[in-house]
Amino acid sequence: MPINIPETDKKRVVIAGAGFAGLTLARKLIKLDLEVVLLDRNNYHQFQPLFYQVATAGFSEAILNDPASGSSRFFLGITYIAMNEFNQAIDMLDGVANQQGDYTKDARWYLGLAYLKTGNKAKASECFELLAQTSGFYRKRSERTLRLLK
Numbered sequence: 001m002p003i004n005i006p007e008t009d010k011k012r013v014v015i016a017g018a019g020f021a022g023l024t025l026a027r028k029l030i031k032l033d034l035e036v037v038l039l040d041r042n043n044y045h046q047f048q049p050l051f052y053q054v055a056t057a058g059f060s061e062a063i064l065n066d067p068a069s070g071s072s073r074f075f076l077g078i079t080y081i082a083m084n085e086f087n088q089a090i091d092m093l094d095g096v097a098n099q100q101g102d103y104t105k106d107a108r109w110y111l112g113l114a115y116l117k118t119g120n121k122a123k124a125s126e127c128f129e130l131l132a133q134t135s136g137f138y139r140k141r142s143e144r145t146l147r148l149l150k
């Protein structure tokens with residue numbers, strides 16, 4: 001693809017990537033007597049801090065289309081955690097943790113973490129105690145977390 005960069009006598013600075021760093025640098029360099037060329041593979045800037053909001057819209061739609069979907073509810077729940085929306089995370093993860101499915105244990109772990117974030121140690125401990133009685137990935141870390149909570 002041809003790139004249309006005007007010829008000038010100014011020194012040229014080429015910035016690869018128009019993300020946060022590239023944009024910030026470009027805005028600073030443009031004030032100097034330089035030709036600034038900002039390249040990106042996309043013709044738009046991805047504002048990553050809003051990805052979570054975009055994700056909640058996508059997962060909410062997926063739940064509307066398939067209300068029984070444990071995976072959509074689980075991922076919406078952990079997206080709420082990333083957004084510090086712990087009560088909404090609890091609403092979402094509670095249903096998944098209390099149903100047998102592919103995401104039951106994961107949901108219970110994150111439900112425990114969400115309860116901890118709301119200060120509800122009793123409910124958090126219930127989650128970790130159940131996980132400590134299971135086999136697999138969450139067992140040891142639940143035991144460790146329970147020791148820390150005592």
Ligand SMILES: Cc1cc2nc3c(=O)[nH]c(=O)nc-3n(C[C@H](O)[C@H](O)[C@H](O)COP(=O)(O)OP(=O)(O)OC[C@H]3O[C@@H](n4cnc5c(N)ncnc54)[C@H](O)[C@@H]3O)c2cc1C
Pocket residue numbers: 016017018019020021022039040041042045046048049050051052
């Ligand atoms: C979901 C999410 C939420 C976040 N929330 C926050 C927040 O609230 N606060 C905060 O401070 N930080 C947040 N961050 C982190 C922040 O977004 C990154 O630290 C920051 O974007 C890094 O800046 P960067 O310029 O190094 O990379 P990026 O912003 O990722 O930019 C890299 C750019 O390079 C381009 N590029 C890559 N490869 C090529 C190629 N081969 N050719 C051409 N162009 C290319 C990409 O298209 C992109 O535009 C978040 C990140 C994510 C993923």
